[in-house]
Amino acid sequence: MKTIITHHRPHLDDICGAWLLKRFLSDFTDAKIDFIATSPTGNPHADTDEVVHIGVGRGQFDEHKGDLEDCATSLVFKFLQQTIELSEDTERALEKIVAWVLLEDTGQLATIEQRDFAVPAILKGEYERTDRDSGAVVILGFQLLDALLVTQLNIVQLERDWTKRIEFESRFGSAVALSSDASSADSFAYRQGFVLLANINNSGRYHSIRADAKTDIDLTPVYEKLRELEPNTSWYFHHGKQMIICGGDLTPEAKPSALTLEQLVDLLK
Ligand SMILES: [Mn+2]
Numbered sequence: 001m002k003t004i005i006t007h008h009r010p011h012l013d014d015i016c017g018a019w020l021l022k023r024f025l026s027d028f029t030d031a032k033i034d035f036i037a038t039s040p041t042g043n044p045h046a047d048t049d050e051v052v053h054i055g056v057g058r059g060q061f062d063e064h065k066g067d068l069e070d071c072a073t074s075l076v077f078k079f080l081q082q083t084i085e086l087s088e089d090t091e092r093a094l095e096k097i098v099a100w101v102l103l104e105d106t107g108q109l110a111t112i113e114q115r116d117f118a119v120p121a122i123l124k125g126e127y128e129r130t131d132r133d134s135g136a137v138v139i140l141g142f143q144l145l146d147a148l149l150v151t152q153l154n155i156v157q158l159e160r161d162w163t164k165r166i167e168f169e170s171r172f173g174s175a176v177a178l179s180s181d182a183s184s185a186d187s188f189a190y191r192q193g194f195v196l197l198a199n200i201n202n203s204g205r206y207h208s209i210r211a212d213a214k215t216d217i218d219l220t221p222v223y224e225k226l227r228e229l230e231p232n233t234s235w236y237f238h239h240g241k242q243m244i245i246c247g248g249d250l251t252p253e254a255k256p257s258a259l260t261l262e263q264l265v266d267l268l269k
Pocket residue numbers: 007010011013014055
């Protein structure tokens with residue numbers, strides 16, 4: 001059985017490197033993970049067919065041998081890309097994860113807002129919570145990365161759907177309408193400078209109109225108009241007055257709206 005060796009209290013980049021190997025290379029699926037101490041000289045250890053070092057050992061997957069532009073994760077990812085054929089979407093999603101881990105590992109996310117709630121803070125907390133159990137940190141890290149991959153695949157799909165967006169000037173300001181199953185489309189739209197998003201999913205069973213919470217947009221007149229047009233549809237108006245929703249995972253029994261994206265656009269103009 002293969003063994004992956006990294007250092008005690010592994011960092012996000014060491015964990016993600018191990019995750020890439022175990023999740024995407026079949027001969028590593030059952031690999032066990034061991035931990036060793038680091039040392040100023042790097043504690044050189046040769047990689048073999050059975051034992052691979054990540055972030056330690058000064059080998060292929062240890063950036064500390066002088067790979068200033070890399071971290072353990074990006075080194076493993078390069079190897080992965082040379083070794084197997086990833087689907088286009090998976091490769092793009094992994095590129096996003098690897099880019100994030102590299103920013104994290106090179107200290108470029110150290111001053112972001114809400115830093116104390118970011119993944120590295122959670123991993124550090126887990127290490128202390130489990131009485132310094134490196135294995136527990138890896139288990140949690142893998143769970144987070146498994147979930148994050150789903151999120152990033154969602155964003156890859158969103159970026160594809162985004163090319164078919166309808167941009168328009170609503171009575172509330174710059175708005176965009178989108179057919180997409182992606183769940184994070186609103187935050188994506190606000191970051192592109194839009195204050196309002198109308199979204200219908202591909203099955204037509206989910207409609208939403210959302211305004212950026214940083215604005216003082218009040219969607220009450222839109223909600224009243226929708227109630228008038230479709231009195232028997234399960235339109236839900238959030239008490240913040242910036243979200244109108246019909247359907248979705250929270251209300252699987254909702255009676256869906258029959259309105260098209262173009263009709264929502266007209267309503268918001
Ligand atoms: Mn490390």
